[in-house]
Structure formats: C-alpha cells, structure tokens
Amino acid sequence: MESVLGRYRNLIILVGVLFLQVLGLAIQVKTGAERETRLIRLWAAGAITPFERALVWVQSSSGNLWHNYFYLRGVRAENRQLKEQIEQMRVEQVRLSEDAAQAHRLQTLLAFKEQFIAKTVAAQVIGTSGSDLSRIIYIDKGENAGIKPDLAVITADGIVGKVLLAGPNEARVLLISDQTSGVGAILEKSRLQGVLRGTSNGEIVLERVMSDEQVQAGETVLTSGGDQIFPKGLRVGTVTNVSNGKDLFLNIQIKPAANLGRLEEVLILTEKQERQAVAEDSGRVRAADILAQRLPSVPDKPPDAAAPGSSANTAAQPGTAAIVPKPNNSAANVPAPTAKNAAGKNPSKGTVTPTPPAKASAQTTTSQKPKPMNAAAATETKPPTAPVQISTEPAIVEQKPAIQPKPVPPPAQPEPQVPPQDNSPQ
Amino acid sequence: MPITYTSGEQVEVYRFSLPVTIGVPLVALIIQAYVPKYVPGFAIYVDLPLLVTIFFAMARRSPIAGLFTGAIIGLAQDMLGHGMIGMYGIAKTVVGYAASSLGVKLDLENPGARLLVTLGFYLVHWVVYFTVARALVNMTQPWSWTHGILAGLVNGLIGVLLYFFLDRFKQRT
Numbered sequence: 001m002e003s004v005l006g007r008y009r010n011l012i013i014l015v016g017v018l019f020l021q022v023l024g025l026a027i028q029v030k031t032g033a034e035r036e037t038r039l040i041r042l043w044a045a046g047a048i049t050p051f052e053r054a055l056v057w058v059q060s061s062s063g064n065l066w067h068n069y070f071y072l073r074g075v076r077a078e079n080r081q082l083k084e085q086i087e088q089m090r091v092e093q094v095r096l097s098e099d100a101a102q103a104h105r106l107q108t109l110l111a112f113k114e115q116f117i118a119k120t121v122a123a124q125v126i127g128t129s130g131s132d133l134s135r136i137i138y139i140d141k142g143e144n145a146g147i148k149p150d151l152a153v154i155t156a157d158g159i160v161g162k163v164l165l166a167g168p169n170e171a172r173v174l175l176i177s178d179q180t181s182g183v184g185a186i187l188e189k190s191r192l193q194g195v196l197r198g199t200s201n202g203e204i205v206l207e208r209v210m211s212d213e214q215v216q217a218g219e220t221v222l223t224s225g226g227d228q229i230f231p232k233g234l235r236v237g238t239v240t241n242v243s244n245g246k247d248l249f250l251n252i253q254i255k256p257a258a259n260l261g262r263l264e265e266v267l268i269l270t271e272k273q274e275r276q277a278v279a280e281d282s283g284r285v286r287a288a289d290i291l292a293q294r295l296p297s298v299p300d301k302p303p304d305a306a307a308p309g310s311s312a313n314t315a316a317q318p319g320t321a322a323i324v325p326k327p328n329n330s331a332a333n334v335p336a337p338t339a340k341n342a343a344g345k346n347p348s349k350g351t352v353t354p355t356p357p358a359k360a361s362a363q364t365t366t367s368q369k370p371k372p373m374n375a376a377a378a379t380e381t382k383p384p385t386a387p388v389q390i391s392t393e394p395a396i397v398e399q400k401p402a403i404q405p406k407p408v409p410p411p412a413q414p415e416p417q418v419p420p421q422d423n424s425p426q
Numbered sequence: 427m428p429i430t431y432t433s434g435e436q437v438e439v440y441r442f443s444l445p446v447t448i449g450v451p452l453v454a455l456i457i458q459a460y461v462p463k464y465v466p467g468f469a470i471y472v473d474l475p476l477l478v479t480i481f482f483a484m485a486r487r488s489p490i491a492g493l494f495t496g497a498i499i500g501l502a503q504d505m506l507g508h509g510m511i512g513m514y515g516i517a518k519t520v521v522g523y524a525a526s527s528l529g530v531k532l533d534l535e536n537p538g539a540r541l542l543v544t545l546g547f548y549l550v551h552w553v554v555y556f557t558v559a560r561a562l563v564n565m566t567q568p569w570s571w572t573h574g575i576l577a578g579l580v581n582g583l584i585g586v587l588l589y590f591f592l593d594r595f596k597q598r599t
Contacts, residue, residue, distance in 0.1 A: 010490055025512040131506075134509050200566060200567050
C-alpha cells in the first residue's frame, strides 16, 4: 500500500488539488460567485492595483511632460479650431435650450417625473482583468470616494458599464460588452426597447426586439432607464448590423459609442435624482444673450473708476446686450471690438448711454415688442428718475459718422457710484 | 538536436530565489492586467501567466512544484477576473503538472522546441478551460481552432523571448 502511494504520489496530489478546485467551483455555482468570493477578489485587487496605479502615474506624468512642455506642435491651429467649435456649439445650445424648455413644459403638463444626474465622480482606469473572457476594468476610486456597487459608469461619448465591486481605493467595473452584463436600451427613432447584452467575443447585441420590427443600421441606441442603473437617454451606441436571430427576435449588433477598448477616464454617477418636472421660464437663454457674451467686450475697470452707467458692463449682461448702440468705426476712443459688442442697429443715432437698472433692461427684452435698438429706444427704457449720465467709458458711444470725431469730454473726476433714483447733480 | 530524452539523473534541475519565485508571476499578472488598457487584443492572444507557469514547471522538473505553481498563478488570475474562481486554476494546474512531467523527460533548450511545446501547452490549457467552462459552469464559449492555433503561436513566440530572459534567473541545484 505504501509503495502504491509513493509510486502515484504526484498523481494523487494532482487529483486532490483538482478536486478541491472543482469543489470550490461547485460551491460558487450553487451560491453565487460574487457574494462568496467578494473578500478574496478585493484582496487580489488590493495586491495588484497599487502597482498598476504606480504604472499609470509614471505613464501619465511622462506623457504630460512631453505633451505639455515639448510637443506643442499644432496647438495654435487646434486652439483656433476649438474656439470655432465652441462658437458653433453655443449657438446650437440656444436652440437646444429652447427645445428643452418646451420638453419641460410638456412634462409638467403630463406630470412626468424626470431623472437627472446630480453628482459624478471622475476616475482613471488603471487596469483590466487581463482576460478576454471577463470584460472588466479597474478604476482608481473606491468606497472612500463614494463609489458603491451598481453605480453607472459613463464617458462623455456613452455608457461604459456598472460598478461591480468597490474596495477602499479601487473598484471593479463590469463593461457592457461582458456576457453577464445587461442594460435596458431604446432605439432613438423607432422607440423600440430591448436589452443590451455582451457576447463571448466582446460584441454588443440588442436583444428582445421582435423580428417584424423595422430597424435600420446607423440608428442611435440610448439607455431606456429600465434597468434602474443608467438614467434614461444616455448614448449607448449605433446599430451596425441587423439580422434575423432565433425565437422570432432580431439580432441587432451595436457599436458602442464609448471606446471600451481604450478607456482612460470615466465618470461614475454617484447620485441621480428624480423629481417632478417643472417648467422654468426664468432660466431661458436667448440667442442675443449668447451672441452678446460671445463677442469681445471692453474689460471691466476697477470698481472705483467704473461709472455706474458703464456700457461695457451693461452690454455684457444677458438681457441688456442690445441696448447699447453700435458706434461708428471712426470713433476716436472706441475700439472696434467694442463697436461689435454694442450690437446696435442704428449707430448714427446713438448719443449717450443711459444706465437703466437691470430690471428695466430685462423688461425691455421680455415684455416689450422688439424695436430697433438705438439710443432713443434705450432711453425709453430707463426709469424717469434716472439721470442721464455721460460716461467716460470708451465703449459707450459715438455721435455721428465724422471724419474727425469729437471726443466726449471727460468729467473732471470720476463719477462716484450713484443709484438711479438720485437726481442730484454730481 | 537539443530535444533530448534523458533519465531523471542526467537532467539538470534548477531552482529560483524567493524574489524571483514571487516577483516574476506577480509582474506577469500585472502586465497581463495593465497592457490590455492600451492594446485591447493583448488579452485575446497573450497569456503571460501561462508562459510563466510553463517556464517554472519545466525548469524545476518537479510535478508537485509545477502543479502548485500553476494552481496559485491560475487562481490569482481568476481572482482578477469576473468569472468563477478556479477555472484558470484548474487549467493551469494541469498545464503545470504536464509541463514539469515533460521537463523530467526532455531537456528543452532550443527555441524551436520551446515554441512547439508552448503551442501545445497553450492548446491543452485552452481545452481544459473550455471543458470546465462548459461542463461545470455552463458558460457558452465559442470554440475556434483557428483562434486557438493563432494564439498558441503568438504565445509561443513571446514565450521563446520570455524564456530566454528568464533563463538568467535559473540557479543550479
């Protein structure tokens, strides 16, 4: 007997080790892997992530050094391009805010509840599972930063996944391309709902859409909010291929909007709120306001030197931008950008700039009929008690088109701040 | 021919210092988890912990040491993933045992032989993993011989370079 044990010792140990592991697997299958192995996985992550964090730090530091101090080629062109993009987006924002306001009003009418993202935490991706059969990533924020399991993880492009397990300083995120992942999704145009799942080869498919429905390739997929993890309306991806699947359902392949293969920074939605939709009129933004903010303006003067009727300040405020008349280009002390900023329609009529209170200006923009914005119109908007002040600010105005303009004589000393009701001469 | 059939007494047995024994598998696990962040295909075609298991098992030429090396590295790899703990553990235990058993019989120093042996063990690992996944855990994994052989060759090429580097840490007993 002893000789048999000695002879097959290696094989017996092999069988024993394999048996123990199979037993462990059986227990996990029966009771659920995540619950039973939570601590072990946290320890493993705690052992590996400090090294990965150090690697990420070294890599990002050297990358920053190179990109911020040495490799600045094309930065000017990129900056110019980005500025143009910002301007386009600001105009687009005006249109969208109008749509949003309308949607709010409709939601209020229908007593809908709306969900919105209240708080997010930014985190850096420090590693992966290292296996193509388990699509998870590690991030460098954990419970200490308010991360908990089942929080949604997104990027600016689209959704990424959900937090699976959170340690003190790291968390494990299950990507939407994992086989065990499931996300409630809706097709943007056709409004068909389905369940988004990962496949074993890392693709993403939309399941549970009946085969008699019409789905076009290229259609955008959004979150439906039905999974109680992702808020409704976040971008998921686009349909790349539609084919007939099994059991009367379509097989819809999705290309994720976020690049799941190269994630570097992500946002974790730590707080989302649900509230009754409320229509808000006060927060509306007009195109004129956006344009007024976009155009260059005269920089603010120090408080002691600034006259209350400073048109530069007035022009920069939303809702009051159109009051200041546009001066002529030949103005002696009016720089060209200021003329643009004034945004007046009839430059030749402008004489002085009154200093109406903000409320009066707002009334002009909201309650009154649109009028040609010239100095006369502006004067009408001021309260009757308000003094007409001649400001020394360069942004103010110009009298007439003249070859040799006559500069406005400055007062002997800067005028102190005077409330509009005060009629006493300065 | 560098592949030689030798008796147990003739074959050279190596050992490794403690820092190398712990450090090399740890570094392999870290690289395996870190590189896919930048190279998404890395995790699909490369299994560094498997290569380290094969190297240590073949150099030590002890089946028990080999199977425990494989089991520990495999279980650590399981813990970093999302699947059941034990799937990689079982596959690498088998590979560790087989590699050390083969190492007792064969002295593999030639790069070509190492490539073939690594390709073979990659396929063994893959078969065992998928058997466990389908039979025990009821996971649906696609089977592709093309992918297996391609990934095996990639691992074999990387393994040849890696073994050449790790040979420096061998210590004669």
